[in-house]
Amino acid sequence: MATSLLTRVKARVDLHTSHRARGLIQGRGRSLFKGSGEDFDDLKYYQPGDKVSDIDWKATARSGEPLIRQFNEERVRHLSIVADTSSAMAATAADGTSKREAMILAAGMVCFLAQKNGDLVGMVAGSESRPIQLPSRSSDGHLELLLRTAQQATTTAAAPASSAWLLERAFRVTTRPTLMTIITDEAHPTVEDFTLLRRLKTRHDLIVIRIADADPLQGTALEHDVVDVDSPREIASMARTSRKVARDVAAYRQARRDGVEEMLDRLHISHMLTQGESTVVDDMIALLRSREYRHARS
Numbered sequence: 001m002a003t004s005l006l007t008r009v010k011a012r013v014d015l016h017t018s019h020r021a022r023g024l025i026q027g028r029g030r031s032l033f034k035g036s037g038e039d040f041d042d043l044k045y046y047q048p049g050d051k052v053s054d055i056d057w058k059a060t061a062r063s064g065e066p067l068i069r070q071f072n073e074e075r076v077r078h079l080s081i082v083a084d085t086s087s088a089m090a091a092t093a094a095d096g097t098s099k100r101e102a103m104i105l106a107a108g109m110v111c112f113l114a115q116k117n118g119d120l121v122g123m124v125a126g127s128e129s130r131p132i133q134l135p136s137r138s139s140d141g142h143l144e145l146l147l148r149t150a151q152q153a154t155t156t157a158a159a160p161a162s163s164a165w166l167l168e169r170a171f172r173v174t175t176r177p178t179l180m181t182i183i184t185d186e187a188h189p190t191v192e193d194f195t196l197l198r199r200l201k202t203r204h205d206l207i208v209i210r211i212a213d214a215d216p217l218q219g220t221a222l223e224h225d226v227v228d229v230d231s232p233r234e235i236a237s238m239a240r241t242s243r244k245v246a247r248d249v250a251a252y253r254q255a256r257r258d259g260v261e262e263m264l265d266r267l268h269i270s271h272m273l274t275q276g277e278s279t280v281v282d283d284m285i286a287l288l289r290s291r292e293y294r295h296a297r298s
Contacts, residue, residue, distance in 0.1 A: 004140075004144050005104060005108060005144060005147040005148060005151065006108060006111060006112070006140060006143050006144050006147060008108075009104075009105060009108030009109065009111070009112055009147075010108075010112055012105060012108075012281060013109065013112060013281055043056060043059055043067045043068070043069060044067065044068060045065060045066065045067060045068075046065075046066035046067065046068050050068050051068070054068040054069050055067070055068050055069075056068065056069050076118060076119060076120060077114075077117070077119040077120070077178075077179065078119070078120050078122070078136050078176050078177070078178045078179075079110060079114050079119055079120065079121045079122070079136070079178055079179045079180075079181070080121070080122050080123065080124065080136070080170070080174050080178040080179070080180045080181070080204070081107050081110055081111075081121065081122070081123045081124075081125075081146070081150075081180075081181050081183065082123075082124045082125070082166060082167070082170045082180055082181065082182040082183070083103060083107060083123060083124070083125040083150045083154075083183050084103070084125075084161060084163070084166060084182075084183060084184035084185065084188060085125045085126055085127075085132070085150055085153040085154040085158055086127065086154075086158055086159055086160055086161035086162070087155070087156050087157065087158045087159065087160055087161070087229045087230060088160070088161045088185055088187070088229060088230055089103055089154045089158075089161075089184070089185060089211075090154050090155050090156045090158065090229060091156075091213065091214070091229045092213075092214040093211050093212060093213070093214060093275065093276030093277065094211075094212035094213060094214055094215075094275040094276055095212075095275040095276035095277065095278045095279060096214065096276070097276040097277035097278060098276075098277065099185055099211045099213075099276065100151065100154040101151075101277045102211045102274065102276045102277040102280050103150065103154065103183045103211060104147055104150060104151050105277055105280050105281065106181075106183050106209050106211075106274075106280050106284060107123075107146070107147060107150060107181075107183060108147055109280075109281065109284050110181050111143040111146065111147065113288075114138065115138055115140075115143065118138065119138065120136035120137055120138050121136060121137070121138065121142075121143060121146065122134055122135050122136035122137070122146075122174070122178075123146050123149070123150065124166070124169055124170045124173060124174065125149070125150055125153060125166075126153060127158065127159035127162065127165065128159070128162070128165050129159060130153075130159070131169060132149060132150075132153060133173055134146050134149065136176075136178075156229050156232075160230050160231075161184070161185070161187070161188060161230070163184060163188040163189040163190055163193050164190075164192070164193055164196060166182075166184075167182075167189065167193055167196040167197065167200060168196060170182075170200065171196070171199060171200050171203070174203075174204065175203075177203055177204055177205075178204050178205070179204070179205045179207070180200065180204040180205065180206050180207070181206075181207045181208075181209060182206065182207070182208045182209065183209045183211070184208070184209075184210055184211070185210060185211050185212075185213055186210050186211065186212045186213050186253075186256075186257060186260075186273060187213070187256060187260075188210070188260075189208065189260065189263075190260070191259045191260060191263050193263075194263055194266075194267070197263070197264075197267055197269065198267055201267055201268075201269065206267075206269045206270070207269070207270045207271070207287070207291075208264055208269055208270070208271040208272075209271070209272055209274065209280075209284070209287075210260070210271065210272065210273045210274070211273075211274055211276060211280070212273055212274065212275050212276065213253075216228070216235065216249060217235065217239065217240040217245065217246060217249060218240060257273065261273075270287060270290070270291050271287075272284070272286070272287045
């Protein structure tokens with residue numbers, strides 16, 4: 001019987017993380033998801049040491065005394081995985097592994113953390129012609145279905161990437177505030193998606209995980225054919241050995257990366273760029289640690 005994807009994820013997390021990192025995952029996951037699971041409870045008078053950001057200015061104006069909002073933490077949090085299952089994600093990652101398998105490992109990490117804390121996970125994926133949506137649940141069977149669905153949908157025959165469609169879909173179908181993890185490649189989301197991301201951020205807490213593409217020229221592996229999956233065609237060996245082409249490609253990719261990262265920073269969205277399946281676990285732990293540190297200071 002084949003090992004489940006969720007079991008494989010748990011084994012990889014255990015294998016590739018240090019004792020200290022394992023403690024973060026197993027014992028303190030709820031603080032990582034702080035900010036997306038609080039319900040308004042009541043108003044109280046401001047006391048020295050309370051957060052100024054919690055002041056309800058309208059209620060303060062009505063009463064003439066500074067009042068702050070109190071919140072009750074939900075027992076169950078809702079998480080959403082927005083998975084890019086386009087043909088581009090069936091290609092090779094920068095570390096030589098499959099971008100699809102790196103995506104499944106990243107999604108599995110979210111599922112693993114959520115399950116540790118009794119949280120619910122849903123998914124939005126697919127394309128306009130074949131949309132995919134799974135509700136928020138927490139059972140082993142549901143999480144395995146979620147990972148399998150994303151894996152099976154991500155093939156070279158899938159539709160080309162459309163981050164605009166995916167973000168718009170996520171906004172329309174995910175009405176409850178969630179911690180939303182967007183998993184895609186280094187080209188997405190594009191700088192043209194700024195408005196869509198800003199609108200998503202008004203409702204959800206966002207994390208963007210980007211998986212780096214392999215060198216599209218593969219100049220040191222000329223014995224292998226290289227095919228562009230977005231518009232299937234073989235890249236000629238002449239282009240792959242040209243120094244000018246290599247410089248132009250490198251400059252274009254760096255400018256694109258800088259543009260995307262600048263946009264995400266401007267929107268105050270947690271994000272990372274990982275090299276592939278071999279690095280995604282450690283990179284996600286580092287990202288979640290930085291979020292925990294920021295929440296502890298806020």
